[in-house]
Amino acid sequence: MAGRAASTARRARLGAELRKLRERAGMTTTQAAGLLGTSSGQLSNIEVARFGVSADRVRVAAHAYSCTDQALIDALVAMTGDRKRGWWEEYREILPPKLLDLAEIEHHGTALHAAYSMHIPGLLQTVDHAREIYRQAVPELSPPEIEHRVSYRVKRQEVLYRTHPAPYRAVLHEAALRMTFGGPDVVRGQLQHLLRMSELPHATIRVIPFAATRYPGSGQSVYYVRGPVPALDTAQLDQLHGPVFIDAEAQLAQYRLLLERLDDTALNVERSRELIHKVVQCR
Known part of the structure; x- marks a missing residue:
């Protein structure tokens, strides 16, 4: 043992x-x-x-x-053989353990799928956008805590740039594009970053427009990390007290179905990029 x-x-x-x-x-x-x-x-x-x-x-x-x-x-x-310390261990005494768990789960994921209604997914956020999000945290974070979390978020994003990145898909509601966190300059930079990220060969970003006649899940946001087999998938939900992880098979099946229906509702990649361009021009 x-x-x-x-x-x-x-x-x-x-x-x-x-x-x-x-x-x-x-x-x-x-x-x-x-x-x-x-x-x-x-x-x-x-x-x-x-x-x-x-x-x-x-x-x-x-x-x-x-x-x-x-x-x-x-x-x-x-899962028994990988005992190397991951980069997230640097934050072991600094950030809540659940945030470290998220980075570890994500690091080992075989595919990543995010669906967000009011926010830009963490892996797609600019530094300025992330900092503004953390400034609005409840309870309030101190300046050092904000910078630690921004640094952690940037380190998480390396999963999209490694030699063999897992496929990444994001479905955003148009509302997330039109939020004005941080003011016009921050918003413009964030939207332009989304467009650049959408050009990565392993990244797919699609948008559900306000004009859509349906919105499965009634705005439920979810981050779904696929494992090597479906039984080892993980769904992550954001809550005020921190990330919540779901691994029960019946619940995972529900979230897979939700993501499929959101995919079916979203604009295709090109029309999504056109919509993001349109929102950028309004800033």
């Missing part, structure tokens, strides 16, 4: 998935521990991410739990 180490989003998800497999097999921790040659306490510590777990132990557990989904097993095994 791997030793105790700081819990991470990836380790927490691995433990949670092993717990799901055990529960689907109808086993208690005591029953499962007997099959795995460990104690119920140690198994519980793995499932709540206090302890790491080896690749071999994951394979043994999958067999004991009668899991036949080889793609899922392989993905879980792969």
Whole structure:
């Protein structure tokens, strides 16, 4: 068994998935521990991410739990091997842990899909736009806290510029384009940045116009990170107290359907770019 180490989003998800497999097999921790040659306490510590777990132990557990989904097993095994510290660890004592979890989940995502109604997604924000957003945070952030969060947001954006970036899709409502955070200069710079980002080969930015006759989800914003298999996807929602992560299969299916319907509602890429250009010209 791997030793105790700081819990991470990836380790927490691995433990949670092993717990799901055990529960689907109808086993208690005591029953499962007997099959795995460990104690119920140690198994519980793995499932709540206090302890790491080896690749071999994951394979043994999958067999004991009668899991036949080889793609899922392989993905879980792969999650045991990456123990390098990510860049987000620099912020471990500075920012809320949930923000670090978001960066880690995003870093390992195989595809990224954002749908926002009133805001520009974090990965597409300029420094000036991000700073203005954080200045309006509730509760109020101190100037150093604002700068730490802006720095963190910029570091997150590197996921779009790495050697093999994951495909990125964003669906924005026209309302997000017309918000005036920071004043005309900031808004103009943000919209021009959106146009530049839309030219990246792996990025797709589309807009739902005010003229659309429907808006699935009634304005629900969601950031969806795909994993190596659908069972390891994550949906992230913004709340006043911080990010909320969803990994229950039934809920993930609902958010996938929502994103599909938003895609169907949005303008195509070229018409979306035309609309963004039009809004820029109004600034």
